[in-house]
Amino acid sequence: MPLPPYDLDVRPILKSGGAPFGVIMEAVAALAPGQSLRLLAPFKPVPLFQALGARGFQPAAREIGNGDWEVTFSPVDSPAPESxxxxxxxxxxxxxxxxxxxxxxxxxxxxxxxxxxxxxxxxxxxxxxxxxxxxxxxxxxxxxxxxxxxxxxxxxxxxxxxxxxxxxxxxx
Amino acid sequence: MVQGATLSRWTMTWFATALVFLIGAEALMAAGYGFPAVSAEAPESLVLVHMIAIGWLSLLMCGALFQFVPVLVGRRLRAPGLVLPALVGLVLGLGCLLGGFLQLAGTLELDVSLLAPAGVLLPLGFALAAWAIGCTLWEGRPLAPAARFVAGGLACLAATAALGVLLVCVLSGMVTTFELVALRARLLPFHIAAGLGGWLGFTAIGVSYRLLPMFLLSPEARKSTSGAVWACGGAALLLLVVVAPLALVVGAGTDIIVAVALLLAAAALVFYGADVLFFYRHRRRKNVELNSKAAVCAFAMLFLSALLAAALLASGSMARHAGALLYLVAFGWLTGLGLSQLYKIVPFLTWLECYGPVMGRKPTPRVQDLVVEPRGKVWFVLYFVSVLAGTGALLMNWDSLFRITAAGTLAATIAIIGELVLARLLVNVATERRLPAGASRPHLFLPPLRHG
Incomplete structure (x- = not known):
């Protein structure tokens, strides 16, 4: 049975003017094998698609209202082509x-x-x-x-x- | 093709044009033209002030931002085709503005006022530059801390231009409404605050948040303090650039607004000082290069300006000595910082342009081999000492001494520009290492022709 996704809401970090990249990367590093990351962000985090794609995660993004986005990064067997x-x-x-x-x-x-x-x-x-x-x-x-x-x-x-x-x- | 996507083609042309205006203004000061021989608001002084604020500092800032903002947001410059028309618009507009001031001074006699075309061309040139920079920033959202300062600076540029156009309308006699004419003198400080403090100062602070850690190999800025600089500085500028002029227009008092803004600006400077110290203390680079040492002098001049401003306010002599304070801000801090950063940026871009194609394939000189620091150090010492002495001379109303110090500043500036030219020409690199096969000699200040 697959693990439940790890939830990370970076909206408060961005709202306070912070840069959430380090937090996201720490969360990715802490994922169990096969576990997904579910990210909540106030915009579609396109740069992350590339960055996490290089680490073998496939993004699935959907808008959840108020301009916010939910993106689930699921691990795939082989790293997605990045650049x-x-x-x-x-x-x-x-x-x-x-x-x-x-x-x-x-x-x-x-x-x-x-x-x-x-x-x-x-x-x-x-x-x-x-x-x-x-x-x-x-x-x-x-x-x-x-x-x-x-x-x-x-x-x-x-x-x-x-x-x-x-x-x-x-x-x- | 030598130039990559991240090298802005016209940056050196902007820098060269800016430096010509700097030398021109310094030569006029050494010759005793304008302030302090005549009042700071005399047309002759306005010629000087705008040669420095627009011709030198604004062109330098725009040229640097075209190069720097794409690096800041990790994207290519938007609308690069606007870069050259913006330069042409600004130079023509500035020419008209200076001509218009010379008409007011009675030096130049023409049937039509040149101030009117200046009021169109300058905002147009700035709008083109700001559009390219602003669109690049817009695509880079959410903005990194340094980029937010640049965005704030661009907003202040718009406000400076708007207030400037208003002043030009009054000066040229296009607007004769009594209220506006009466407001002119009271609007002037806010035009200066928006231009020097907002557009040039706030943007310079933002740029330094990225350049200092890059050149010193220090960690990025701490979010709490850089956020405080942004919040306090931004609020101060909002009060000075938007709220206070509006209050003037509706006839309300501005004393409290200005007092609050000054307190906020002082708080921003304290936090900024803490950040600058943090960068220098936590640097991983052991040998501090001349550009970073000269930048320390420029930062010292900024904080000295703040102390001088406080002293002038406390003693009630601000009106009498505002010229000395503005001189210290414009030459000690902004020009000092600009020259110190050019001393790094010009060799770095030259190195990249020249040796980029053979990098890693053949031995190349180091960036530092393009400059001779012990010689450059002499010029920077002369520069900062003469600016300090010049400020002292202005405070003492000692005009002849000021002209001597201005000559010192001029000599130091010419020498520093000479060093930049030598770096562009690769003169300081040993002959046998200068041009390995495949390297391309850069043009002095025009971009290479496009191939293909």
Whole structure:
């Protein structure tokens, strides 16, 4: 018998001006295997669809009046494709490299990540923790034809998994 | 294509135009034009004030926001096609405004008043810029704390422009209603509060909430204090920018409104000071770079301005010394902060533009290799010392000393701009590492041509 979903109402947090991302990520981390997360929010939390999609959760959203939304994130067997650069991908291989670039001074997190990426064979992946959502890195990855998935961590840092491009049929 | 989606094409052009106005205004002050040789409300002084407030600070702020707001909300800039027309509108509008003031001063003689087109072009330019920034913010809801300050700043920009147009109507003689003409002098402080405190100040505070943790590697702002800065500062601005002018128009008194607003603003500054200290104390970056050190001086000038304001109010000499206070706010805090952040942003964007394509593939210089900090430090020390001395000279009504200090500020500014140019030209990078194959040399201040 499946577990009842874990309920989380982030409306009070948002109303008081807070950012609920950390709380949501903590709740996700605390879910039992197979358990869903039922989220109540004052808007349709589209950015979360991507972030939790990368962690293998499928969203089902419905409006419940007053502009509020109820979204149930249910775990699926394989992670949902997340970024548009990664669309149509099956499971990615385990990261061959894991980098922790959180304490580097900008733009070193980006430089170190791209340096490591150069050592990968096409199709291989690496995972990197960076201090913030790496918007400038996304540009570089897009220009160079790599695919990526990313999400925020509970501490506000950002974890990105990059798959080296250059496979047949992939933009290089 | 070198420039990625998150590099704003025209940012350097905005910065360069802004710096030209800054040098122009500082040169006029060193030459003894306008305040303090004539009164602060004389047309000559208005020329100076608007070269600084619109030409320098507003263009700098807009250019920075086009680059910064997309990073803040994690989305591309909306309506990027408006960025260049906004710059053209603002520069033409400002040209008309300055020309109009010169007409009032009798320096320029033309049959038609230039103030009327200024009253159209400037709001139009600001509206185009605010539309692009505002739409980008709108898509980024719910707004992060830093973005909320920017949104508040944009609202104040609208209020500043509205009050400015009203003042222009009176000054140009387009409106001759006795009540409005009589109100002009009393509306002026609220125009200044909306522009300097709201649009430029509140936005600068918001931007610093994101840039400081980014450059110092500190944790993000604590929600309670940054929320208090937002609430107290926002309430103070609402009172000064909306409630007080409306009270004036309906003939009510504004003393209590202004008093409450000043108390709220003081509370906001105390909370903001606590947050700035928090960022510096909890930084993970051990060596503080020159931009962050110079920013500390600028923050010190902000708090010094607050103390000076309190002292002037307590001694009843605000009316006599308001010019000195505004000088300290505009040059000590806002210009000091602007120059210090340009000292980081310009090399960073240059580095990204030039070495982005080869990053990770070939060894590249570090961002810090584009600048020579020991030299830059001399210019920033000269800058802040001469601004402090200039404020002192204004307080003592010592005009000749003020011109000497203004020359010092001008020299320091030119030197800092020289350092920015050298960074753009990659002059400080060792020749053999300057341009690895695949890197592209950036243009000085115009964007690269579009390919494809």
């Amino acid at each position: 548009k650069a990664a669309s149509g991908e099956a499971d990615w291989p385990e990261p061959r490299l894991c980098l922790d670039n959180r304490d580097l001074e900008p733009p070193e997190p980006m430089v170190k990540t791209l340096e490591a990426l150069e050592t990968l064979a096409p199709g291989e992946t690496l995972a990197a923790l960076v201090p913030r959502e790496p918007l400038f890195l996304f540009d570089q990855l897009r220009d160079r034809g790599h695919a990526w998935r990313g999400s925020f961590e509970a501490d506000g840092s950002y974890r990105i998994v990059i798959r080296a491009g250059g496979l047949p049929g992939k933009p290089a």
